[in-house]
Each structure stands twice: as C-alpha cells, then as structure tokens.
Amino acid sequence: MTLDTFSTVVDAYRADIGRTRNDLTTPALLLDLPRVRKNIQTMAASLNGAPHLRPHVKSHKCVQIAKMQIEAGAAGVTTATVWEAAMMARAGMDDLLIANEVVGDEKIHCLAETARIARMTVAVDHIGNAETVSAAAQLAKAEIGVLIEVDVGMNRCGVRSAEEARTLAKKLGSLPGLRLRGVMGYEGHCALEVNRDVRAAKAGEAMKKLLAVVEALEADGFEMQVVSAGGTSTYDLTGANRRITEIQAGSYVFMDVTRLPIAPAFEIALTVLCTVVSRTADTVVLDCGKKAIGADFMLPRLKESGLPARACAEEHLLFDVDSNYPLEVGDRVEVVSGYCPITVNIHEVYHVMEDGVVADIWPILTRGPGFGPLRRFIRNQRNGLVTQR
C-alpha cells in the first residue's frame, strides 16, 4: 500500500540509487544501514523483552525502519501523532501507542478509523477529551485502549497527582469503546542531563511519581497492564525498574550530538551530506542550515573529525578552522545532527547507504503538520470501509 504523493517524491530521488556520496546533490540525508541494524540489535539485546521495547517512530517517521524494529522483537511502536500512527497502521503495523493526547475532530476521527485496522492505545489526561474519543470509537465500532498520562516532572501534559488519576480512571471506566490499560509518564526533563548519576537520580524520582499512581489505581482495582516510560537517554535506567512494562526510546536508531555522550552504546547512523560552499582562511561554510538540519540543544558536528559548528544559520553551517584545514569549495562532508528528530522532520527521503553507495531511497512520512496527503488517503480509504459495512 503506497501513497501516490509519497511515491512521486521517492521517484524523484530514485536516480540516486547506485551513486556514491560524491555524486549526490546536497544537502542529502544519509542513513548508514549497517549501523542502524546494529543500533536496533543493541537496544533489543539490552532490554531483551524485560521491559518490552516499543520504539518511538517520531525519530524516523519511516515504515522500513519500524519493520526492522518489529522484526528485532519490538512489541509494537510508539508514535507522537495520530498521523504517524495512521501511516504505520496502514503499512501493516499492529499494536500502536500514541504517546500524546489526540485532540480535535479530524484527528480523533482518524484515531477511531485506525483502531478498526490495528490495536490502538492513546494517552489521555482530560475527561472531556476521553468522552470525544469514546464517541468516535462507538461510531467506528472500534475499541481504543487508553493510558492515563502522568506528569512526572516536565510540567507538560498529564495528571499531576494520584488523586487526579483515580478520578479520571473512575470516569473512564464508564465510557464505552475505551479500555483503560495503564499509565504512561515520560521523564523528558532528565533527557539532557549528561551526568549519569544525576540523570539516574532524576529519572528515579520521576518513576516514583509514576509508580505512586500505579499503586493508587491498583488499590482501586484497576489492572495496570501497561506502565510506559523511558527514552534513549534513560532506557537502561528506567528500563531497570521491574514495574515499568514498556520503554519508548526512539532516537537510539540514529543518534545525534546531543545524545552521543548520554547513550554511548549506540553509534551515529544518520548524517547530512553537505557541500563546502565557501572557504576563507578561518571559516568553512556548508550548504546546510536550520532548513536542512536539527541544531537544537547542541550544534551539529563534522562526522569524521568531530569538529563542532560555530553557528547554524538558515542555509549555512559555519565552522571555525585553521588555514590548513583540509576542506575546499566543492568538497563533500558528512555532518551529525544536533538533534536528529528535527532533521528527519525536514527531509523528504533517506538515502540508504550500504558499502559506500546508495542502496535504496526510503520516504519520510507525515513530516511537519503531517496530515496533508494522509488526509486525502484516509478519506479515500474511509469511503472504502463505509462501502464494506
């Protein structure tokens, strides 16, 4: 099953297959396939099913990679948006967790329609939202699993106390079409802490908050089938807690400058291939600004030398160098993202590299707001489903 728009985009890049990096037009997103495979194996071996890995696809937005993760033993996938989930379900994935609240008519409708073709679970923190999801589930004759999101320290989404969780859980129990499956709490506020002991302490505090809610809900008779948490920065810390049933790590597949010192078990498997567009005695300028690479939290670096950028402008990445630094106008060089999910959100496709050549082109789906072509596709499919009734 393909989306016409996406295959048109992929087709535009297909002539690159078989080329080496010197023959590609830049900026181009290079995926190092052996290293992606290795990172997937490393994570699978590290968790080994206890807790389960439910990899977050927000970091790659790519069906091919999600399938590799499932083949390596993942329990299903986690998504940030309903559009990512809709896409993955229509590519054959089953058992999907949307690790955020889904709010708004078209999004909730998409969630319910997707629940007809795949097992869906979604985060909730508000009874009004849950009622709307329940109504949509009934309309679609589907069941939707829900996790109560608990704010474990980000001051973002989620209930703030065990009391709030208990009140919400009781009300959820009366809503047809929904099934309370457990809780989730993302300790993202620990993710940038480089000191492992400090990170472990902070993540431990966060999980205490989450497990206090678990205990309160269990005391009320609710079965906590799912307790979901964790990311690439905390997979081995949070994952060591026996009460956590699922880890949501995603960026370990690719890695970036921000996470490299925090999760050293994984290797850089995603780079942006750039061209030197200007060179003076003390400066190298690449054709890769914020419109082509994620420079969040940390600035990008050269892959080979590790040299950090001085600045990242809209269309330019700047490096301070000595006059004898061996880069000239026209040279190609690979750059590591500051933060890989933002890089992925910008590019149309991966150039999948194996043995130094482009082995394949893989589309990046549901970029940005993410619902344009998908909306059209789902509308058509929905009509198909209506006909089947």
Added chain:
Amino acid sequence: MTLDTFSTVVDAYRADIGRTRNDLTTPALLLDLPRVRKNIQTMAASLNGAPHLRPHVKSHKCVQIAKMQIEAGAAGVTTATVWEAAMMARAGMDDLLIANEVVGDEKIHCLAETARIARMTVAVDHIGNAETVSAAAQLAKAEIGVLIEVDVGMNRCGVRSAEEARTLAKKLGSLPGLRLRGVMGYEGHCALEVNRDVRAAKAGEAMKKLLAVVEALEADGFEMQVVSAGGTSTYDLTGANRRITEIQAGSYVFMDVTRLPIAPAFEIALTVLCTVVSRTADTVVLDCGKKAIGADFMLPRLKESGLPARACAEEHLLFDVDSNYPLEVGDRVEVVSGYCPITVNIHEVYHVMEDGVVADIWPILTRGPGFGPLRRFIRNQRNGLVTQR
C-alpha cells in the same frame, strides 16, 4: 505551469476552503491576506524604488506572494537557493538574484538551465566556483550575471577585502557566459539588534566595508550596476544609503516575534493555528512544537494576548498561565512564530484567510532541501529544451 506533486498536496487541503478557523485541523498555517497586502504596500511605499526592492522569497517560498510583490513594484526577487529560483522562474518571474553561492554539479546545471528562461544573477566569492558556473552557462548557451559577495561582518561567505574582490573581479572578466554586475553584502549580524541606534551604527559600518569594495572595483573600471544589501531589520537604515541600489528584505511580509520590535511598521500576517491539548491550573499545552513552528531567536507567542511561550518541545508549545486563564482543552488559538522562515519551511501550504474564512490554499515550494520534486520536473523540462535545440 504546475508541479504534479505540489498540486496533489494542495488538493489534499482544498476541502478547507470556505471553513472558519474552528473547523480546521491543527497545526495549520494561517496567512492573513489583507495584512500581507498591507505589509507589501508599506514596504513598497517606504523604499519607493530608491533603492529598488528585490524581496527575498526564502521567507515565503510562494509564487502567489512573489507575484503580489512584483505587482507592487518590486524589481524582481531574491532567493536563497537555486531551487527557489528555478521554481520562481518557471512560474513566470524574471530577473532573479540568488543571494548565495551555488556549488555542486546538479545545482549549477539547474542555474544554467534556469538562465535560459529568466535573467539570473548569482553570488560568487571563489574563482573555481565561478569557472564551473561559466562552463555550465556556455553549455546552456545562457548568460549568468554575478555579484561578488563581500563579507561585511558575518564571518560567513564572501571576500574579506577590496584586494580579494579586485583579484576575483579581474579573473571573472575573462570567463565567458558570466557578466559581473556588482556586489552584495548582507549585514545579517545586525539583524537581531533591537536598539535602533546601535543597529544603525553596526549596519553603517557594514555598508562602509561594502562601499569600499565598490569604490575599489569602480577605480579598476568595473561598472557597479548592482549594490545589494539589507533585510527586514535594516531596510530603512541601509535603504537610506544612496549607493545601495537594491534591498533584499523578505520577512516583512509575515513578521514574527523576533522582528516585531525591530520593524514596527509591519504587522503580524502569519500565525500557526493550534489546539489546546492539555490544561492544568498553571499550564496550557498546544499541539505545535518545533516540528510545526519556528522557535529560533525568540519563543513563539499567543497572537491575541501576546503571552510568550515558556518552552517549545518537539510536538508541544507550553505556556505558564494563571488558573483562570481562559483556554480549555479543545480551544483554538493562533500563535506567532519566533522566526517565520523556519515555520514556512516546515508547512506544506498556507491557509489564506480573508473575512474569517479560508479563501484559498497556496502551496509552499522547495521546502527543506527543496530539490526532490523540482529535480524531476526540471529533468523533464530540460529534455523538452534539448528537443527544441
């Protein structure tokens, strides 16, 4: 002339025409058409042709807006990339300046092919690059104008001295297919300086550097037909200098949190429509993170109240509020970008708003690396041109 891929994307949103903001799926990029028109008129009246305005399309990437700017008297358009220029030329624009070096075979080939259908000028700072552009121009039987880029204080691209400029100018004179038309120097290092006097002093210093190069080249007998500089932050400062022939301002069309205090003559004409996805006593969370809005330099703000965000995550925009702040889960609210060109780079289309409803859907072209669908299109067109020879 349309690109199939782009029209497919636009078609996916066309059902939104006639809807009010409460019936749109979020995040959606709203373009306030009366305000865009007003901003275009304000800039046209301010410069009034002395110097000429050559608006930068990197801020909107939209043919419809470029045409409005030309109709209001702009001399042509400025682009950041060869792909933006290729698109604008194929939409009927003529007299285009690419205000950056174009490096790499496919890009230079695209530049030369585009020069066959529209007058093209490009920035250069390196003789080797100029030689390649010259060779491509000869192959395409086209002439390409060049401006010597001068580094006026950004430590980015451009020659660093009048001597370097003179050496480059002499060599350029012997390259067939190229025509040296003048110089450009972008004073971007002044653009974020909020104090107008300090900004004026810094921009003045930058223009001194640029004009020193102009004088040296004129003394060598080169005609300086074009002296291009300026942006939204300096259009009225740099624009007051009689030796500057062209101003490259772009973001004035839309504005953002970063430029609002710096260019108060213009009004916010671009917002991201968001939905409240979570609400606690002290926090409002919107469905609009860095994957949907530019949060560079300054964090986004609510349009109506001006409330600045506390943080911008990947999928969430967070606001600290009092418990009685009137926003509930499901409410719609418009947000002003921190930096508008990054927002534009993420979205597929503009929802063009007039009288409170969606009047039209306009595509945003050459987003991100920008060459996927365009590559295919140009390849097809190139074959057409070859047939005509």
